[in-house]
Amino acid sequence: MEILLAITIGLLYAAGIFLILRRSMVRLIIGLILLGNGANLLIFLLGRISKGKPPIIPEESKVFLDAYADPIPQALILTAIVISFGLQSYAIILVKRAYRVTKTDDIEELTTTDEI
């Protein structure tokens, strides 16, 4: 399972970076989304994966008896997902708006800001 996740994360990062390096604004956004998802999965993986061991201390004991699934990465991912959801929806609207104003999807043509 770890290997599978690691490969998925690598693919997500690679695809994300590839898309960011394209010239189209839409691909840029999709690339950022993929990168964000890759980062979230990475947190999940690095929190160690364990199946069917909730972090609950049994009633008769005071400490954990067994290795348990770490709840913190899941809380982190939840936060990160919510944040990236907001940011990505903002970015999509921005690209739409910019397309309406500049009439182009090509990042290379956004040169108004580069005038000396």
Next chain:
Amino acid sequence: MIAHIVIWPILLPLITAIVLMFFWNNSRIQRVLSTVGHGLTFISSFWLAMRTFNGDILTLTPGNWPAPFGIIFVADALSGMLVLLASLSAFAVCVFSIVSIGKGRAGFGFFPILQLLLMGLNGSFLAGDIFNLYVWFEVIIISSFVLITLGSEKAQLEGAIKYVTMNLLASVIFLTGIAMLYGLLGSLNLADLSIKISESNDHGLINIAAVLLLVGFGIKSAIFPMYFWLPASYHTPPAAVSAIFGGLLTKVGVYAMIRVFSLLFIEDEFIRNMLIILAVCSMIIGALGAIVQQNMRKIFSFLIISHIGFMIGGLGLFTPLAILGMVFYLFHDIVAKTNAFLISGLIFKLRGSFRLENLGGLYNRYPFLSIMFALALFSLVGTPPLSGFWPKLFLLQASFADLNWWLIGGIVAASFLTLIAVVRIWLAAFWKKHPDYEAAKKRIVWYDLPRYQKIILLVPIAILTGASLFMGLNAAYIADVCELVYTQISQPQTYIDAVLTNQSNIP
């Protein structure tokens, strides 16, 4: 109430923002209330800063969970001073925007968002937990996204695309770094991480995490190879927005770098050398960029990049004097850059253009005003006795003590190039005769402004110039604060003890 002083600089802007949203359609009330809110935030940050200057490290655990498990806010002297300066700059910018931000932008929530931006800034200065720092960064960038696009002009949207992309990328890289640190060490609390890193042997992986964080913070603070978004976006929004961006947003990246690297990674030779190389490159390239630009705000944007190099260089050296200089420079730069962008906004009001070739004659027309501007502009260069002089002196002394010729050359060359850039502004805008005054007269809004609005536009610049003069003339006091910061930074143990043992000072 008093025990919670650490959280007031975060809560007050939030409360003000919520109150402001109730007056969505009444921009007049928003302008007044927003200034009041910024004033209150400034007072509470002043109080907090004064308490941290005694050498105390104040902590607060909002969820009442003990430190390595729950979120913690920590205020040491560095955080205290930065919160104070952030609140001061935000107050000045808010006063400036009372007049300079039109109804169109105010009607779409400029003032509440400005408050939320300040909340994010103060939050990231006070966070004691690396994931919490990430969340505050996100609060900052989402508010800055709104501020930079508010108005939707063509240049703004194009600048915003570059700004948004690079900041989103920086967040992802920062998050990857956090994930690696958590995976390696199983903690997120900075103090706890600091202990665990010194015990860990996994130097290879920890260095990878360090480099990921360096790239993440480096994009945010616009250091050498990752700065291209800054001069492409900072000159597009209104001057008030550029002022708060230029003064504070890049400095948050520098602050995060100082905090994280001093607590976690600085003992590593590899990281320090890399920081110095990046610093020298940023200094020179930023300054070279500044001297070819014609747009005043683009000149200041490139100067930001150059001057970030000074701070990163100090962090790379990490000798006592270097840290003193670096921290002093950070404090000076917040005030000086905010002021520089506000001045460019005022010059726009006076002459109707940001471009050097369309300016001129300001000294003849407004001699006293020009002298005030000169004080602010030349403090960027570091002319003694203005505030930029002392940190540069400390940094140069530190690099001579270390015989680091790269850094010495970089500092001298960058200061000289900054001088050229500032003198160009001075010659073009103040001394040169205006090229075509009659034609420009139509664009100048200054003559139509009522007298009280002119005064409101001047007040923030006067406040910031005063703060800059205070830093320069009363340098001993600031240097004392910087020395306190140095002792706290160089002995992470005090920070760690304060976070992990003084569990909670909630009565």
